[in-house]
Amino acid sequence: MLTTAIGLLAAALFISFFIVIRSVLRHWSVQRSSAGRLSYRREGRLPLRFARWLQQHYESPYRHVDELLEALALPISPSSMFACTAILLTVGMSFGLFFFNSVKGMMFVGGAAAAAPYTLLRMVLIHRQLQMRIDFLPAVELFYQCCLMNGGRQLRVALQRAVEEKCLLGPMQSAFEQLYRNLSVRGDDEASLRIFATTLGHVWADYFVNIVRVGMTEGHPISESLKELITDMRKARRSNQQERNKLLEIRLANFSPVLFLALFIGINFYYNADNAYLYYVLDPGGRDLLLNAFALIFGSFLMGLWLSRKKM
16 A cells, blocks of 8 residues: 555656646746847846757757747747756656656656657647648638739738738638748748748648749749649649548547557456456556556557648
């Protein structure tokens, strides 16, 4: 019973620590965002030095996380994400070593805890992409009409007109507003277009971004290219619906192993609670069995996210 109490106490401490860290990081990010608008931030502060160190040594992952956070419009800096990942990795490895008493448990729990923030962001992004996918064709049609009004050359003016008319459906309004704001303020057109493509996350958005990129860099009118893109998208509506059905099947399959595991363990506890508790909690072999099951479930979940991203 003492081992069980210690395990339950460690689990409660881990959950409480995770909730506290998430709340502190959220509060700190909001304060940092407000302070950045109202006052001057000293360049010698530790968070800024940590952010510069990450940009210098891990430029590609830092840029990827930065674009992902901006695509989700979250007030969190990439350095906060990396710091949270490092903290969760340490806490997860400590908990895995204490509860499972093995290197495998330490590595798996630590890796799963470290991957949790990025996995959560990917889940939210895929959910938003599925919501915006249906509304992308009407948005491109509206942008095409705005391009026809100025000859298809002044893309920023056409984008401004499309945003100001407030005729875009659902989350597409905020996506195009973000694109127009980044193109006007950010100063890096390539990064702005990449963020827009990441926000939408499907092949039609990549085609649209490539058309806009060529129009902005070379100055050619893009009306005909947009017309061909709209025609192709209309023809592909049926296949898009089939792809959405495949994505739904993948998302349902992600949660089926959890349900089967809960059902299997629940039946064992229902018929013989003492032996089930002895095997699943107290016995090292039972804990190792649960660790293997959770590892396979977590791996299948990550594979489902990867397949969802490919199907987009």
